[in-house]
Amino acid sequence: MKIAWKEMKKSKAKFLILGSIIFLVSFLTFIISGLANGLSQDNAALIKDLPAGQFYLDEDANQTYNLSKIDEDVQKKTLADNPDATAFSIQMGFVNDAEDKQHSVAFVTSTDSDLFQNVREGEIILDRTLEDEGIKVGDVLTNNQFSGEFVVKGFVDQQKYSHAPVAFIQMKNYQEIYRVMEMQAIFIPGKDAPTISGVESFSNKEFLNAIPSYSAEQMSLNMIVWFLVIISGMLFAIFFYMMNVQKIGLYGILKAIGMKTLSLFRMIWYQMIVITVVALALSIALSQGFSIVAPEGMPFHLTLDTVFMLSGVFLVVGFIGATISGFQIKKIEPLQAIQQGEM
Known part of the structure; x- marks a missing residue:
């Protein structure tokens, strides 16, 4: 973990750029999700408030x-x-x-x-x-x-x-x-x-789909939300892949001195979690603030359950993206990696 933290402090610009992108994507996701929930309430609150x-x-x-x-x-x-x-x-x-x-x-x-x-x-x-x-x-x-x-x-x-x-x-x-x-x-x-x-x-959910425009409206907005979540996972994979390519020589040295592949994966996961948690904390705070300053006529409704659910999804997707990018670490041979890093 010390190595991961030192690298983040040394390459602040790179990790700041990734964190900023994840913040913008997650903030946009929360806003669109709040609009989707708000439109859902505005479209069918009469039915949604009925018991099961x-x-x-x-x-x-x-x-x-x-x-x-x-x-x-x-x-x-x-x-x-x-x-x-x-x-x-x-x-x-x-x-x-x-x-x-x-x-x-x-x-x-x-x-x-x-x-x-x-x-x-x-x-x-x-x-x-x-x-x-x-x-x-x-x-x-x-x-x-x-x-x-x-x-x-x-x-x-x-x-x-x-x-x-x-x-x-x-x-x-x-x-x-x-x-x-x-x-x-x-x-x-x-x-x-x-x-x-x-x-x-x-059922209640099936009946909502019988309401004209409800299912089409919600499907369009939910597709945008999940598309943004997928984009965030791809960003993690691409970013850490490029970082790993640049650090092949370093990984070769670490493997040569006895560091296990799992420890290198843990370093990537630690960096991913730090970046994601900070970005999510900022986007959650701003999205909750947006619900207060949103125009009165805007149907915006972002619940804490939705926030926690989407935050969990972002962490899972980020973990998957970072892990996929690290598969190349397993193939690194110490001597070959060191020689490649010297070229």
């Missing part, structure tokens, strides 16, 4: 939520057999405030349940982001497809769907707006959900 369970869609909907219509008889029987179950529907729409300003919302209605907000006819409960747009409790809202008016009864936090604030309304009001009697889905909390004929079941 099973969702049921019409078999003829081709695993597409918007096309699903649950048969009324199936719904009644399922709700009767499962007291914790609820049927719900979600559709994009809009409401107009007193100044006739239009606000995009995702209308949500459900049967009586503790999982969703329960409202009476003519009442509406909104996501709190609409409060920031000037809507207050007691305001009267309208909709062009609704003959009556909605009175704002309250606000809820972090209830988004398809990047729009959720608006909870009563079932009869929903049916009047969209001219449909069937509900779109049934949800039964718990792991031991029953099999129901005529409908197809989905």
Whole structure:
């Protein structure tokens, strides 16, 4: 370890360049991961906040939520057999405030349940982001497809769907707006959900993929994150490979005086860990700071679990890259390496 540390102090510029690159890559990875999680919450917080369970869609909907219509008889029987179950529907729409300003919302209605907000006819409960747009409790809202008016009864936090604030309304009001009697889905909390004929079941994660644009959006961002992680591993491999080529003579001398190949690998691993830990510490600190100074409208959500997971992945990838670069050390013959270093 002393040799590794002395080399790092002697070649500060080389290791500083590698550390700076790893810092930039890891910082960019944390930022993109935070944006991916933020967009995920902004796209489907309504569904993600539900407990683990099973969702049921019409078999003829081709695993597409918007096309699903649950048969009324199936719904009644399922709700009767499962007291914790609820049927719900979600559709994009809009409401107009007193100044006739239009606000995009995702209308949500459900049967009586503790999982969703329960409202009476003519009442509406909104996501709190609409409060920031000037809507207050007691305001009267309208909709062009609704003959009556909605009175704002309250606000809820972090209830988004398809990047729009959720608006909870009563079932009869929903049916009047969209001219449909069937509900779109049934949800039964718990792991031991029953099999129901005529409908197809989905886990929470599978149901999220049935939401338009959700899977495509998350897949694109996650691909960028993992691509950056792979790049960091390649950087380690290339950097240490070039360093090892330059130090063939040194390795030959160390082997000649009895140092084992494993000890040389440990020297490389030690240097990799020091560089990675310092770079990750800086990138974690800055990414957490970014979450504080990020613009208010930016959907940025970086949890500590995500940070620790990605940090562990960076360390593993760095270890693999450094190890691959060190395979050439095993082939070094002391006398030949010394002669090559003298040329």
